[in-house]
Amino acid sequence: MASLDRSLIAGLSVFEGIAAADLDRIVGQARSIRVARDQSVFEQEQEAHSFFLLLDGHVRVVKSTPDGHEVTVRYISPGELMGIAGALGRTTYPANAVAAVDCVVLAWPSHLWPTFATSFPSFSANTYKMVGSRLQDAHMRVIEMSTEQVEQRVANALLKLVKQSGKKVEEGILIDFPISRQDIAEMTGTTLHTVSRLLSAWEDQGLVKSGRQRVVVVEPHRLVVVAEGRGSKR
Amino acid sequence: MASLDRSLIAGLSVFEGIAAADLDRIVGQARSIRVARDQSVFEQEQEAHSFFLLLDGHVRVVKSTPDGHEVTVRYISPGELMGIAGALGRTTYPANAVAAVDCVVLAWPSHLWPTFATSFPSFSANTYKMVGSRLQDAHMRVIEMSTEQVEQRVANALLKLVKQSGKKVEEGILIDFPISRQDIAEMTGTTLHTVSRLLSAWEDQGLVKSGRQRVVVVEPHRLVVVAEGRGSKR
C-alpha cells in the first residue's frame, strides 16, 4: 500500500483540533481507494463495513424507493465524510453513493469508529456537528418542498451546488462536475422536463448558460432573487 | 424542588445500559417543568440553554419560515429527548417546540452535555442513534414529498401518529392528543382544505372517524393500502 500522508487530511474541518501524531495514527489505518465515474462507493441496504472520506472528486448520494423513484439526498465534496452509518447506530448504509466523476476516497473499517470517537473527542464532536448540519439541511429540504414552488427549489439547488462546487470560468461560475437535467430533477422533486424548461428560460434571460451535463451560473445574484420567489412572475 | 426519582427515566431507551447510581446522578441535575397546553418548551433561534426530556404529554416541533409558513417537523412522545442542539454543535434551537397538551418535561442545562457524553458513553451512543433515526426520518419525508401524492402523505402521517400515540378506543385507534386539520396539513405540506376533504372521503368509506381536533383510525390496514398508493383511485 502506498504510504498515506497526514497532509491528506490535515486542515480538513472534521480533523480540526487533532494533534499531528494522532492524524498519522488515523491515516495509518485507512486505505485509499480509487472509484471510477458512475461506480458506487457504497450501496443502500448493504452492510456498513466502512466509513469514508472523500479526498477528490464528487459523490452523489441517492436513495431509491421500492417503486423505482430516485431521490438525490446530497452531493459530497472533497473533505467530507460519508457512509458514517456506524456512528449513528446503523448497520447498513441508508443510501447509494455513486461517483459523479472519478474519485479518490479514504476508507476506514467501521469497527474503528468507537475507538476513534473515544480517542479523539474533537473528531467525534466535529463529526456530530456535521451530522447536525445534515439534519438541518434535511429539514430545510422538507420545508422547501412544502412551501416553495419548483422554480424556487431549482434555483436554490443550483445555488447550493455553486456554493459547494462552483468554479470560476470566464462566463460565470461553473458547477464543477457533470450534472444532467435528470440529476437536478432528482434533487428538487420535479421532472427533467420542467428543469429543462426553467434552464431554457433562465438562459434566455441571461441568468445561466447550460449545455449537456453542464451548468454555468452567470448571474448568481439574479438567481437568488428567483430562489426567494421574487422572480419576474407573481 | 420535589425530589426526582430515577424511576422517572429508568427503562427509557435513551438511558438503556446506564447503572442505577448514574441514573440518580443524571436525574439529580435535572429540574422538572410543567408546560401548559400551547405554551412553548423552547423557541426557534433562541439560545439553547437546556436540553429536555419529555416525561408526559405531547410536543409539536415546528419550524417557521421567514415568509410566515409553518412546517411541523415532528411530534415528540413521552420518553424522547428534544432540544439537543448542543449535542450537534448548535448554540440555538432550530425550531419551536410547543405543548400539544399539558406536559411535564425534565430539563438539563446544555453545558452538562459534554460531561454526560463522556461519563456515560452509552447515553451518548443512544442519543446519536436517535439523531441518526431522525436524520433517516427527515430523508424519508423528503422522499415522500418528492414522490408521493398528498393522499398518500396524509395517510402516512396518520399512520405514523397512530403508531406513536395511538390509544385504543371502542371505535378504533385514537390519536391521543388534539390535532386539527391545519396541524395535519403542516405535517404533510398541504392545506387544511385538502386534509378536510380527504378525511371526509375516508370517513364515508369507514376508514376513519374524525371530529373537531380529533381523529380515530378505524381501519388501519385499509389506510395502509391508501398510503402505499394502492387506493381505489389510480
Place this chain on the structure above:
DNA sequence: GGTGGAATTTGCGCTAGATCAAACACGCGG
C-alpha cells in the same frame, strides 16, 4: 466522418391540488 444512443428541447393536454369564498358545527363562557 459517420452513426447510434443518450441528453435535451419543446409542444400540448390534463389533472391534482391550491386558492378563493361561503356556509356550518361545535363547544365554551357568560
Place this chain on the structure above:
DNA sequence: CCGCGTGTTTGATCTAGCGCAAATTCCACC
C-alpha cells in the same frame, strides 16, 4: 340557553407543473 369564535366542511374556479410524445442536438466511439 344564547351567542361567538374557532375549527371544519364543501363548492367553484384556476393553474403549476406533470405526463406523453416527438423532434433535435450533442458526443463518443467505430
